Each structure stands twice: as structure tokens, then as C-alpha cells.
Amino acid sequence: IESSPSSRNRSVHLMWKPLKTFPPSGRILGYKIRYFPEKKTxxxxxxxxxxxxxxLLLNEEAHIISVTAYNSAGESPEAILRIPSIDEESYQVIETVMTSTTNEEVVVQWIASEPKTTKYVVEWYEELEMDPFGRSWQYVSNSTEWKNNKSMFISYSSKNPSEGPVADTDILGKNEVTIKWNEISKAKRNGFITNYTIFYKPEDGKELNETVNSDVLQYRLKSLQADTQYTVRIMASNKAGGTSGEQKTFKTLKF
Known part of the structure; x- marks a missing residue:
């Protein structure tokens, strides 16, 4: 819902999904969207x-909207949605949202202030997405947890990240070191970062690498040679490919 800065009218961007059980025969020919002010049927x-x-361009009043699909056999049952008035006070049902990732899944969990609520909508879109229709959603019933495969969140950009992360070192030891880096700016990711790869190489030695998930921003390299100079760089990858940041040099301790 987009409010107008100069009037009390609103642009309501409405999206829907057809029921998998409809149509009984033939294909969907179109949709009928019916709407009216709640108090002026x-x-x-x-x-x-x-x-x-x-x-839809609506005024400040509360509205009832219904959507039906139709084909040569007739119309589907209505899907009905209420749009509140501009002056209605909204209340927050979701108190806390927590996200986590595994190698294959994105997990979203939440705490609701109203335990009687049994149905939720999980919505996702790219952070820099400007198109109001450029988003996806799923309903969740009788649960406060939602899981989905990471592939649902991969951007289809054809460009690698515009730059790579800059590596820094911390807790330097004789045979190990902690490598840290910051996320690259959203505008330069060109989609979702899928993983980071740490490339490290001893002087006059073979380059090695370790790959970690996109939510990891530091990694401890172990089994390093003592009193040895290393170079390290971090590569950020999206679906299109990877881009490395500037190379950094460090030297492990002698004792």
C-alpha cells in the first residue's frame, strides 16, 4: 500500500496466486477484481x-476486495481481503523474527504476541527491489517456523559482485590466524551473496582455500607454518560468479 504525499488516496498493489484445484476444465482466461468501501456496499x-x-487507486476508507478466476466453465470461489482505512491504528502481532541458514535451507522463526493467531504470511524480496510486484510470499498455518531452500533466494543477476571483501587479520599465532572481513555494500553485491572463499598462500608455496556460508564473516585458518609470510584474499560469490578483494600479507609467529 503506497500512500500519496499530497492526498489521502492510496495505491494498493494487489497480487494473488491461482488455486491448484482450479480450473476444473480448460485454462484460466482471466481474473475479476471487485472492490467497494466497507460502509458503502x-x-x-x-x-x-x-x-x-x-x-487499485483507493481513497482513505476501509475497502473490501475480492478476486475470482474465470474460464469457460465459470468462476472460482472468491478470495477476500480487507484493506484498513488510513485512520485505523495497526497493532504489532509479530514481536521478534529470527533467521538462520544451513547449507541448503533458510529458516525463519518468529514470536507472536497473539497466541490465537494460526495463519501467517512470509514475504521476501531483494532489499534493493523497487518494483512493488517484485516479491514472493507463502502462507504458513499452525506454525511459527518457515523453511525453504536457499535456491528460492538466489538472484538471477548475470553480474559478479562489483567488488570483493577486504581481509583483515586478528589473533595471530604460531600455526593459526583469524581472518575477518566486512560485507560488501548492498549496491555492489549484484544479487545475493551465496558464500565466501578464503584463499591463502605461504611464500613460495601452494595456494589453498576454504569456503564458508554467506553469514560467516570471520574464519580461523589452522595448521599454518610457523614464522612464515602468507598472503590472503577473500572472494565473495553470487550466482553469476565471484570477485576477490585486495590481497593482504601477514606473518605467523616464530614461537
Missing amino acids: AHKRTNNSTENKIT
Whole structure:
């Protein structure tokens, strides 16, 4: 819902998904979107769309919106949504949201202030996405946890990250060192970062590497040679490929 800075009108960007059980025969020909002010049921309007999205211009009143799919066999049952008025106070049901990742999955968990709530919507989109329709969502029933494969979140950008992370060293020892780095700026990721790779090489030796998940921003390199100079660089990767940051040099302790 986008409010107008100069009036009390709003642009409501509406999206929907067709039921997998419809149509009983043939294909969906289009959708009918009916809407009216909640207290003025006689003022019903109808729009048609062949896409599963539409933008409606509504005034400040609360509105009821319904969507049906239709084909040669008839119309589907209605999906109904209420749009609150501008002056209605909203209340926060979700108190806390926690996210974590595994090698294959993204896990989202939340705590609700209203235990009687049984149905939620999980929505995701790229942080720099400007298109109001450039997002995805799923319903979750009778649970406060949602899991999905990481592939659902991979950007389809055809460009590598514009720059790589800059490595720094910490807790230098005789046979180990902790390598740290910061995330590259969102504007230069060109999509979602999928992993980081730490490349390290002893002087006059063979280059080795370790790969970690995208939520890891430091890594301890072990089994290093004592009193030896190393070079290290970090590569950030997205679906298109990887880009390395500047190379850094460090020397392990002698004793």
C-alpha cells in the first residue's frame, strides 16, 4: 500500500496466486477484481486482469476486495481481503523474527504476541527491489517456523559482485590466524551473496582455500607454518560468479 504525499488516496498493489484445484476444465482466461468501501456496499466496482496482479487507486476508507478466476466453465470461489482505512491504528502481532541458514535451507522463526493467531504470511524480496510486484510470499498455518531452500533466494543477476571483501587479520599465532572481513555494500553485491572463499598462500608455496556460508564473516585458518609470510584474499560469490578483494600479507609467529 503506497500512500500519496499530497492526498489521502492510496495505491494498493494487489497480487494473488491461482488455486491448484482450479480450473476444473480448460485454462484460466482471466481474473475479476471487485472492490467497494466497507460502509458503502452499493459502490462496487469491477476490474478485469489477465495477470495475477493489479494496482487499485483507493481513497482513505476501509475497502473490501475480492478476486475470482474465470474460464469457460465459470468462476472460482472468491478470495477476500480487507484493506484498513488510513485512520485505523495497526497493532504489532509479530514481536521478534529470527533467521538462520544451513547449507541448503533458510529458516525463519518468529514470536507472536497473539497466541490465537494460526495463519501467517512470509514475504521476501531483494532489499534493493523497487518494483512493488517484485516479491514472493507463502502462507504458513499452525506454525511459527518457515523453511525453504536457499535456491528460492538466489538472484538471477548475470553480474559478479562489483567488488570483493577486504581481509583483515586478528589473533595471530604460531600455526593459526583469524581472518575477518566486512560485507560488501548492498549496491555492489549484484544479487545475493551465496558464500565466501578464503584463499591463502605461504611464500613460495601452494595456494589453498576454504569456503564458508554467506553469514560467516570471520574464519580461523589452522595448521599454518610457523614464522612464515602468507598472503590472503577473500572472494565473495553470487550466482553469476565471484570477485576477490585486495590481497593482504601477514606473518605467523616464530614461537
